[in-house]
Amino acid sequence: MGMKIELSAQNGSGETGYATLTPHGKGTLVQIHLQGGPAGVAQPAHIHPGTCDKLDPKPKFGLSPVKGGKSSTVVPVSIDTLMASPMAINVHESAKDIKKYVACGDIKKSM
Numbered sequence: 001m002g003m004k005i006e007l008s009a010q011n012g013s014g015e016t017g018y019a020t021l022t023p024h025g026k027g028t029l030v031q032i033h034l035q036g037g038p039a040g041v042a043q044p045a046h047i048h049p050g051t052c053d054k055l056d057p058k059p060k061f062g063l064s065p066v067k068g069g070k071s072s073t074v075v076p077v078s079i080d081t082l083m084a085s086p087m088a089i090n091v092h093e094s095a096k097d098i099k100k101y102v103a104c105g106d107i108k109k110s111m
Helices: 079-083
Strands: 003-009 016-024 027-035 043-049 061-066 070-075 087-092 101-107
Touching (some): 003 087, 016 079, 027 043, 027 087, 043 070
Antiparallel strands (some): 016 027, 027 070, 043 061, 043 087
């Protein structure tokens, strides 16, 4: 069973959307859908330990860059593993401005 994570804008980016996590063999398919991003810019995306409010800057898993508002990556762990400790999906402005976060969503069970 998959899950949906809301991605909220950060640092006044205006970029919002969602990510879906879907079981994919022994891994998890992570698909990002983002609106409001810059045209023609590949925006790096990662799964980081922690939460959007308290993010570990060192990524746990790299995701395909968001291009044209979309990204699709299979990470080598199950959804249960991703939810076992606090983690968040984070999108950066660009490879050049990697320190600026533009969108984030906490991976957690929906209530």
